[in-house]
Amino acid sequence: MRFDRNPPTGRPAAPTDPRRGGPGPSGQPGLPPRNAWWTFALILLINYLVLRTFFPGADAPVSVPYTVFKQEVARGNVSAIFSRGGNIEGGFAKPVTWPPLGKEAERRRGPFPKTPSQSLTAFTTTVPSFVDPGLEQFLIDNKVQISAVPMQSGSLLATLLYGFGPALLLIGFYVWLYRRAVQQGGGGLGGSLFGIGKSKARRYDQEVGARVTFDDVAGIDEAKNELVEIVDFLKDPGRYTRLGGAAPKGVLLIGAPGTGKTLLAKAVAGEAGVPFFSMSAAEFVEMIVGVGAARVRDLFKQARENAPAIIFIDELDSIGRARGQISVGGSSEQEQTLNQILTEMDGFSSREGIIVLAATNQPDVLDKALLRPGRFDRRVVVNLPDKVGREAILGVHTRKVPLSKDADLSELAAATPGLSGADLKNLVNEAALLAARRDQNSVGRKDFMDALEKIVLGPERPILLSEADRERIAYHEGGHAILGLAVAGADPVHRVTIVPRGHALGVTYQRPLTDRYNYPEAYLRARIVGMLGGRVAEEIVYGTRTTGAENDIEQATQLARDMVGRWGMSDELGMVQLAPRQNPYLGAGAGFAGEKPFSEETARRVDIEVQRIINECYDEAVRLLSKHRKALDALVRALLERETLDEKEILDVTGLPPAPQLESNPMGLPAAREQRQRPPTLHNSRTPR
Ligand SMILES: Nc1ncnc2c1ncn2[C@@H]1O[C@H](COP(=O)(O)OP(=O)(O)OP(=O)(O)O)[C@@H](O)[C@H]1O
Numbered sequence: 050m051r052f053d054r055n056p057p058t059g060r061p062a063a064p065t066d067p068r069r070g071g072p073g074p075s076g077q078p079g080l081p082p083r084n085a086w087w088t089f090a091l092i093l094l095i096n097y098l099v100l101r102t103f104f105p106g107a108d109a110p111v112s113v114p115y116t117v118f119k120q121e122v123a124r125g126n127v128s129a130i131f132s133r134g135g136n137i138e139g140g141f142a143k144p145v146t147w148p149p150l151g152k153e154a155e156r157r158r159g160p161f162p163k164t165p166s167q168s169l170t171a172f173t174t175t176v177p178s179f180v181d182p183g184l185e186q187f188l189i190d191n192k193v194q195i196s197a198v199p200m201q202s203g204s205l206l207a208t209l210l211y212g213f214g215p216a217l218l219l220i221g222f223y224v225w226l227y228r229r230a231v232q233q234g235g236g237g238l239g240g241s242l243f244g245i246g247k248s249k250a251r252r253y254d255q256e257v258g259a260r261v262t263f264d265d266v267a268g269i270d271e272a273k274n275e276l277v278e279i280v281d282f283l284k285d286p287g288r289y290t291r292l293g294g295a296a297p298k299g300v301l302l303i304g305a306p307g308t309g310k311t312l313l314a315k316a317v318a319g320e321a322g323v324p325f326f327s328m329s330a331a332e333f334v335e336m337i338v339g340v341g342a343a344r345v346r347d348l349f350k351q352a353r354e355n356a357p358a359i360i361f362i363d364e365l366d367s368i369g370r371a372r373g374q375i376s377v378g379g380s381s382e383q384e385q386t387l388n389q390i391l392t393e394m395d396g397f398s399s400r401e402g403i404i405v406l407a408a409t410n411q412p413d414v415l416d417k418a419l420l421r422p423g424r425f426d427r428r429v430v431v432n433l434p435d436k437v438g439r440e441a442i443l444g445v446h447t448r449k450v451p452l453s454k455d456a457d458l459s460e461l462a463a464a465t466p467g468l469s470g471a472d473l474k475n476l477v478n479e480a481a482l483l484a485a486r487r488d489q490n491s492v493g494r495k496d497f498m499d500a501l502e503k504i505v506l507g508p509e510r511p512i513l514l515s516e517a518d519r520e521r522i523a524y525h526e527g528g529h530a531i532l533g534l535a536v537a538g539a540d541p542v543h544r545v546t547i548v549p550r551g552h553a554l555g556v557t558y559q560r561p562l563t564d565r566y567n568y569p570e571a572y573l574r575a576r577i578v579g580m581l582g583g584r585v586a587e588e589i590v591y592g593t594r595t596t597g598a599e600n601d602i603e604q605a606t607q608l609a610r611d612m613v614g615r616w617g618m619s620d621e622l623g624m625v626q627l628a629p630r631q632n633p634y635l636g637a638g639a640g641f642a643g644e645k646p647f648s649e650e651t652a653r654r655v656d657i658e659v660q661r662i663i664n665e666c667y668d669e670a671v672r673l674l675s676k677h678r679k680a681l682d683a684l685v686r687a688l689l690e691r692e693t694l695d696e697k698e699i700l701d702v703t704g705l706p707p708a709p710q711l712e713s714n715p716m717g718l719p720a721a722r723e724q725r726q727r728p729p730t731l732h733n734s735r736t737p738r
């Protein structure tokens with residue numbers, strides 16, 4: 050089983066980690082989109098108020114019965130009317146309450162629908178279809194001025210305002226938004242509306258106390274040393290380029306996830322005391338074409354205004370993929386974004402004091418244009434920490450954690466090869482939580498070990514197993530464990546358990562005494578023998594097979610294949626590379642896809658060699674387990690009783706000595722840096738998926 054590089058148990062994304070991140074987002078000039086909406090709402094309100102002032106709602110003519118109209122004329126309360134077709138509009142001299150109130154009113158209102166009474170100054174009424182011949186004379190007698198012109202036609206402007214005002218205001222608003230976006234360097238209307246063309250870059254100001262420094266970064270000294278120069282440059286850009294030399298513009302940090310690339314970039318900013326603008330490349334690209342480029346422009350603009358400064362682009366590979374090999378859909382957007390980054394990097398001179406740091410774990414997929422001089426021409430590899438490094442990282446993260454006396458960080462570092470800085474931080478956190486749940490006042494050895502098990506293997510799974518199943522699992526794990534003691538060169542057996550966790554029903558946990566960079570062939574064979582031990586024990590004891598060896602078979606096959614294809618350990622095939630090259634930063638399994646660089650005939654010979662190695666190891670496993678059957682039975686009895694045994698208990702129960710160690714570096718070769726450190730061997734019985 051492999052280490053889960055990103056344990057699901059919350060590893061906080063570095064840029065948003067409030068403890069390290071300083072005061073959080075701040076310092077963005079210009080209006081955020083929310084304000085734009087407020088402005089819009091305000092404009093609508095003003096529009097409404099203006100209209101209300103020119104055409105007060107109370108003056109809007111209300112329909113009244115023809116008889117009421119005539120009554121009011123008779124009372125001399127109507128001075129002028131305007132007639133169009135069968136309609137008459139006009140104003141009352143004194144306001145009339147309509148519909149009228151009171152008993153009398155009920156009668157007068159007649160069949161008209163009940164509406165709330167209001168005080169009318171303007172009215173409209175419909176002249177009945179039967180002609181009222183005396184109307185004109187009646188009106189003249191009552192001194193009503195009759196006209197065919199609208200009474201309020203004088204305010205032509207108001208009419209225009211009424212009709213076109215809202216539309217004009219809307220258009221004006223959009224024009225204003227557009228101009229604003231263009232000023233900010235946003236591209237295209239679509240890309241800039243509502244501020245989506247702005248970069249969402251987070252800026253971390255350097256507040257004393259919250260500042261990340263090189264002290265917070267441990268275990269990756271080589272990378273740190275390479276960045277010291279960058280810090281010097283940022284402190285005083287002028288001094289650096291005084292003699293015409295060009296300072297670096299871009300540094301690419303290459304390393305597996307969680308190795309501290311983001312942390313390192315922040316520390317550079319912290320050491321130099323300059324602002325840090327951070328953005329993940331994935332955030333550049335949105336659905337709308339042109340947004341990514343606009344965000345890049347904005348990010349660089351912000352940094353330039355605050356120079357000297359650091360721009361940090363995380364996950365560069367998500368947009369920096371070689372152009373042309375980008376998947377269909379969204380490709381032009383990615384290309385535009387990438388081109389904009391290139392343009393910006395070419396655009397500033399190194400004297401401005403801006404350094405672009407970018408992180409990736411797939412440097413080989415990056416567009417070559419990114420790596421040219423004047424762009425990301427410096428590359429800093431951030432390795433997984435070695436044992437000393439892990440101890441230092443554990444030291445950093447336990448600064449504020451009370452440790453009990455039995456907690457030994459050096460031992461813990463030894464037990465955690467392959468873990469990244471982020472994994473170790475998570476480990477400390479889990480252990481502290483566990484200790485708190487156990488009502489302790491400090492974190493001890495057992496808390497760390499249990500937390501490690503949980504991180505590596507997943508949380509315990511409460512499943513009910515039959516006695517027969519438990520015994521079979523115990524024999525399977527016992528087989529691995531006994532071989533871990535009996536095969537010369539095997540890694541010491543650290544822990545055996547038959548408590549189900551994650552995918553595993555049981556686990557044998559072996560770990561190397563020291564970090565290994567170079568693997569002798571005998572060691573690799575010892576590992577394969579151990580991997581086969583689970584199935585072999587089952588066969589010896591029960592004479593039948595189960596699915597529990599799936600993971601063992603997978604690992605053993607892969608290792609044997611690497612021996613033949615990568616490391617030239619087959620006499621039959623010799624020193625020929627017969628496997629796709631591995632991505633050194635991601636380790637096994639993350640190979641480069643590509644065609645087999647060899648013939649079908651060779652492929653067949655590789656398969657035969659792989660089988661030969663596995664079969665030889667299988668025979669060895671059968672031989673050793675048959676020989677140590679008594680120890681195996683004793684171990685199984687103890688496992689069924691206690692479920693989990695640690696190193697010392699295993700030795701006590703079996704009565705076997707620890708496996709003799711091979712000389713780890715018999716030829717005195719320098720440690721090969723590219724060779725990935727292997728995670729501890731974990732043989733487990735898996736449930737079939
Ligand atoms: N070398 C280290 N020393 C101290 N702490 C570390 C180290 N490496 C990682 N960490 C811890 O792990 C956290 C996450 O690491 P960080 O985000 O920097 O890794 P990364 O390499 O950027 O990962 P990714 O590639 O996933 O973005 C950091 O905030 C820090 O607390």
Ligand SMILES: [Zn+2]
Nearest residue numbers: 583601732733
């Ligand atoms: Zn197994």
